[in-house]
Structures are given as C-alpha cells and as structure tokens.
Amino acid sequence: MVAGGLTYFSKARKDKTQEELAAEAARMALFENDINLGKDDIDGTIVSYFSDHFENQLLFGSIIQDYLGFNPKPSVRIEGGGATGGLAIRDGYAHVASGLLDVAMVIGFEKMSEVNTAKGNEFIALASDTDWDFPIGGFYSGYYALMAKRHMEEFGTTEEQMAMVAVKNRNNAQHNRFAQTNPKMNPFAMKDAGPITVDDVLKSPYVATPLKRLDICLMSDGAAVAILASEEVAKKITDTPIWIEGTGAGTDFMRAGDRPRTVGGVPLLPHEKKEWYKKLEYPGVHSFRAGRESARQAYKQANITNPLKQLDVIELHDAYTSSEIQTYEDLGLTQYGKGGKLVEEGVTAIDGDLPVNPSGGLIGAMHAVGATGVMQAVEMFWQLQGVAGKFHGSDKTQVKGAERGLIHSHAGTGTYVTATIMAR
Amino acid sequence: MTEIFSIDPLIIKTPYEIEYKHSYGKTTPFFTSLSKGKFMTTRCERCKVTFLPPRADCPYCLGETKWVEISGKGKIHTFSTLHYSGEKFLKDLPFQLVYVELEGVDTVFLTRLKTKHPEKVKVGMKIKLKVSRDLEWRSSDVWAEPDE
Ligand SMILES: [Zn+2]
Numbered sequence: 001m002v003a004g005g006l007t008y009f010s011k012a013r014k015d016k017t018q019e020e021l022a023a024e025a026a027r028m029a030l031f032e033n034d035i036n037l038g039k040d041d042i043d044g045t046i047v048s049y050f051s052d053h054f055e056n057q058l059l060f061g062s063i064i065q066d067y068l069g070f071n072p073k074p075s076v077r078i079e080g081g082g083a084t085g086g087l088a089i090r091d092g093y094a095h096v097a098s099g100l101l102d103v104a105m106v107i108g109f110e111k112m113s114e115v116n117t118a119k120g121n122e123f124i125a126l127a128s129d130t131d132w133d134f135p136i137g138g139f140y141s142g143y144y145a146l147m148a149k150r151h152m153e154e155f156g157t158t159e160e161q162m163a164m165v166a167v168k169n170r171n172n173a174q175h176n177r178f179a180q181t182n183p184k185m186n187p188f189a190m191k192d193a194g195p196i197t198v199d200d201v202l203k204s205p206y207v208a209t210p211l212k213r214l215d216i217c218l219m220s221d222g223a224a225v226a227i228l229a230s231e232e233v234a235k236k237i238t239d240t241p242i243w244i245e246g247t248g249a250g251t252d253f254m255r256a257g258d259r260p261r262t263v264g265g266v267p268l269l270p271h272e273k274k275e276w277y278k279k280l281e282y283p284g285v286h287s288f289r290a291g292r293e294s295a296r297q298a299y300k301q302a303n304i305t306n307p308l309k310q311l312d313v314i315e316l317h318d319a320y321t322s323s324e325i326q327t328y329e330d331l332g333l334t335q336y337g338k339g340g341k342l343v344e345e346g347v348t349a350i351d352g353d354l355p356v357n358p359s360g361g362l363i364g365a366m367h368a369v370g371a372t373g374v375m376q377a378v379e380m381f382w383q384l385q386g387v388a389g390k391f392h393g394s395d396k397t398q399v400k401g402a403e404r405g406l407i408h409s410h411a412g413t414g415t416y417v418t419a420t421i422m423a424r
Numbered sequence: 425m426t427e428i429f430s431i432d433p434l435i436i437k438t439p440y441e442i443e444y445k446h447s448y449g450k451t452t453p454f455f456t457s458l459s460k461g462k463f464m465t466t467r468c469e470r471c472k473v474t475f476l477p478p479r480a481d482c483p484y485c486l487g488e489t490k491w492v493e494i495s496g497k498g499k500i501h502t503f504s505t506l507h508y509s510g511e512k513f514l515k516d517l518p519f520q521l522v523y524v525e526l527e528g529v530d531t532v533f534l535t536r537l538k539t540k541h542p543e544k545v546k547v548g549m550k551i552k553l554k555v556s557r558d559l560e561w562r563s564s565d566v567w568a569e570p571d572e
Binding site for chain 1: 506
C-alpha cells in the first residue's frame with residue numbers, strides 16, 4: 001500500500017453526493033501522501049459499496065469510475081455486506097499480486113442518510129435471510145444482541161466489559177478529526193457527541209437487551225480510498241511503502257442459527273491447545289467461525305504464531321461492543337471466553353500492549369459500510385508509516401513504533417469476514 | 425409533484441414502491457403444513473442432520489433432504505428484548521426475539537417469544553411453538569410461548 005485518503009465522516013453529508021465524497025478521499029490519497037504518483041498512474045479501480053438501496057441507483061461503480069476520470073481503464077465493484085471494504089482491499093491485493101494491475105485504487109463509500117434511520121436499519125436487515133429471519137422482526141442489533149446474550153451465558157461476559165469497549169473506542173475518536181463523534185475537530189460531527197464514561201454507556205437506553213444505544217456502531221456518510229501498488233512500483237514511488245504480508249477470508253451460514261454446535265470444534269491457531277476447548281460447542285451463535293478462519297489463513301501467510309506478541313495495532317469491525325470482544329477471541333488475542341477480560345485489563349487500550357481501534361472504529365469514528373474496511377486499511381497505513389498524528393490532527397492516536405498490524409472486516413452476524421496483515 | 429426538502433443543497437423527495445411474486449420453492453410444505461397444525465421440516469438421512477428452517481438440499485453432502493414432522497417443543501438458547509427495530513416492525517415494539525433449541529432439530533431457530541411475563545424469561549426455559557390462526561405465509565406465522 002502506498003497511499004490513503006479519508007473524508008470527514010458524518011451522520012449526513014448533505015453538502016456532497018456520493019461521487020463527490022469519493023473524489024474528496026481520492027484527492028487526499030493522491031495529493032496528501034508522500035508519494036511520487038500521479039492520477040494517470042492508476043491502472044484500474046476496485047469500487048467498494050454495500051447497498052444499491054440507499055441511493056436507489058444500480059451500477060454506481062460506473063458513476064464513480066467516470067466521475068473520478070478513470071475511463072476507459074478497468075474497474076470492478078465488490079460487495080459483501082459489512083465486510084465489503086475488507087473484501088475490496090483483498091481484491092485490490094489480488095489484482096496487484098496477479099499482475100493484472102500495477103497500481104490499483106480501492107474506492108470505498110456509502111451514503112446512508114438519504115433514508116430515515118429506521119428505514120436504513122430495515123435496508124441493513126435485508127442483508128439477513130428475508131424468507132426466515134427478517135419477517136420475525138428483522139433488525140441487526142437484535143441478531144447481535146442474541147449472540148451477545150449467548151456469549152454472556154456461555155462465558156460470563158458482562159455489560160460492564162462491553163461498556164469498556166464503547167468508552168475506549170469513543171474516546172480514541174476524540175483525537176481523530178475524521179471521526180463522527182468528535183465535534184471538536186470534525187465540522188460534520190454529531191454536535192451532542194464527545195467523550196463518554198462507562199456509566200454513560202450503562203445508563204444509555206436499551207436498544208436490544210443486553211445492547212444499549214452506546215454499545216452500537218454509527219451509521220455514516222463518507223468515503224475512504226487506498227492505493228495499492230506492485231513491489232517494484234511501490235519501491236520507486238515512496239520511501240515508506242506498507243506491505244501486505246498476509247490476507248484471509250472466512251464465511252459462515254447466512255442464518256446464524258444454522259451454524260454447527262460441534263463439541264471441541266474450534267479450528268486451532270498455532271499457539272492454541274486442543275484441551276482449552278474440549279467442551280466448547282463451536283461456533284454456535286456465540287463466536288464467529290468466519291473470523292477465526294480469516295485469521296488462520298492470514299497468520300499462516302504472514303508467519304504469525306503468537307498474534308498478541310507479533311501484532312502492534314489492530315483496527316477491527318466493532319459493529320457492537322460485544323462483537324469486538326468476540327473478535328478478540330476469534331483472532332486468538334486471548335482464549336475463547338476471555339475476551340471481556342482483555343479489555344478489562346487494558347490490553348487493547350491506546351496505551352496497552354495491543355491497541356485496538358485507535359481510530360475510534362465503527363463506534364467512535366464511522367460506519368459508512370462500503371468505506372469501513374477501506375478506512376481500516378488507510379488507518380493502518382498511516383499508523384505503520386508513523387503519520388497517524390499528522391492526518392488525525394492529534395498525536396494521541398499514534399501507536400508508537402508500530403511495525404505490524406491487522407485489519408479485520410466483518411459482514412452480517414459473521415457471514416463474511418476478512419483479516420489482513422500489514423507491516424512496515 | 426416533486427416535494428422539495430431543501431433548497432441549498434437542493435434535496436428532493438423520491439418515493440419508491442415495488443411488489444414481488446416470491447416463491448418459497450421446495451420449502452413450501454413447511455407453510456402448507458402449518459394450516460394443518462403440523463410442524464414439518466427437512467432432514468438429511470446421510471448426514472443425520474435435521475434443519476429448521478427447512479432446506480431442500482443438504483449443505484453438508486448436497487444430497488436431497490426428506491420431510492419429517494417435529495413436535496415444536498424445546499427450550500430457549502438465547503433471547504433479547506427489542507426496544508427499537510427496522511421501520512417495518514416499529515409498531516410491534518417492544519418484543520422479544522429468541523433462538524430456540526427444538527426436539528429433534530439440530531439447528532437453533534429464530535422466532536419471537538410471546539409471554540405475559542417477559543421479565544421471567546431465561547436461557548433454558550421450556551417453550552413450544554404456536555401457529556397463527558390467520559396465516560400470512562411468512563415465518564412470523566410461527567412463534568414461541570412458554571411451555572409450563
Ligand atoms: Zn447431508
């Protein structure tokens with residue numbers, strides 16, 4: 001990866017169309033990173049957006065391609081629910097690694113504000129099985145609440161531990177000028193946002209028990225752009241390229257209830273022992289098998305045998321505070337069942353051993369679905385280059401000396417998950 | 425006539441409606457058996473797995489499944505009380521969602537729980553499935569109630 005760009009994220013960017021937001025992020029990627037690369041050097045694009053419903057426009061990829069002036073070069077649209085951005089980064093990597101493109105621009109965006117919030121939630125719920133799950137009361141927070149409740153039942157995870165995730169991510173976002181919950185630095189932020197406490201989270205109203213308003217991610221308008229290049233080109237155009245060392249993708253049953261509950265069925269990572277999980281039914285609805293599978297592949301390719309030690313920073317898909325805790329376990333940062341403890345012990349805090357979501361993540365910074373996984377790549381790129389402070393407008397978000405990180409992108413209840421390892 | 429929401433930037437309102445003719449395909453017997461008061465679903469004899477919702481084709485061996493009758497009795501695997509939802513279900517709030525483990529079924533089934541005592545609901549609580557008298561031919565024609 002050789003460059004990245006973001007827009008300000010907002011509940012509603014009424015000032016710009018989707019393609020204008022994409023241009024804002026593309027301009028930053030091309031002109032504000034330290035690279036010797038022009039617009040004409042881009043050989044093709046990967047366009048990353050989730051829903052055709054939000055704008056009622058099919059083939060939006062073509063609008064983006066022409067608006068940014070890349071015709072007649074190749075372009076492809078990638079869609080995979082919440083994991084759209086992570087899949088797009090993987091696809092950009094595949095395009096470059098295969099030699100199809102020497103320089104690829106991955107363009108992620110979403111504009112979710114043109115329908116009301118309840119309709120937006122309904123559109124998102126259409127990414128659950130519409131024959132069986134949606135008619136019951138289709139609402140993603142409800143599905144994740146059921147999974148969180150089972151995680152609590154299975155492992156003793158608490159609402160306080162979940163609240164700690166919300167506080168960590170929201171408060172990290174207070175030093176990231178792009179973040180939607182940062183009214184001090186982002187002119188398009190929610191005016192009533194700002195830092196929060198565990199008490200604020202616990203007192204916020206229940207949306208779907210045990211999940212409360214402040215346990216749940218944002219809905220955003222915005223865009224993110226990453227530029228990937230072949231090793232040969234990268235070395236020519238920048239002194240500080242960031243390398244993709246490994247990438248993995250996993251999947252699971254669309255309806256979480258259909259997933260197996262196999263006793264002792266955890267696919268082990270290199271540092272794990274079979275006896276840890278002898279009695280655990282897996283994955284059930286408490287864990288994301290797709291997340292585990294994506295990590296297993298990425299670690300294998302990147303030679304990671306102890307993720308907690310070998311990774312310096314992570315940007316992961318915190319759609320819910322519960323899913324951040326579940327994801328710690330899928331990624332093998334701790335044993336299954338001990339994810340809550342990890343946040344409690346401060347391991348994933350900005351000054352902890354392995355900071356998770358220094359950007360603020362989906363809870364603090366943004367969730368403009370198609371842009372989200374691309375935003376994570378941009379954030380990781382800046383972290384590993386050591387320039388996060390410059391772009392964020394505050395050096396408090398920079399993880400000092402970070403050399404290797406992981407980005408993690410996740411779709412509806414864990415149907416598609418990607419994990420990608422990036423390094424200096 | 426186009427309704428205008430804002431002048432600068434210009435924002436207009438554009439409604440959109442659509443009707444689908446949606447087929448349930450080979451899972452149709454699940455719905456038609458409900459009208460006879462029966463719960464039917466599918467089983468792969470080769471893999472020894474019973475699925476609910478039914479699947480005509482087994483995802484493990486890609487063989488064809490067979491229809492079997494189930495009792496509709498079981499217990500709560502996990503639950504949530506919803507205080508917010510997508511637009512379509514706002515009128516129903518608050519309501520409870522449950523995954524239930526059913527006798528003779530290997531998957532867990534997502535449905536609503538209807539109870540006069542939502543505060544007493546817990547994991548492991550016994551339930552039975554109920555069927556609506558006015559079938560809408562949707563999965564919401566079925567729900568769970570406490571079985572005491
Ligand atoms: Zn089978």
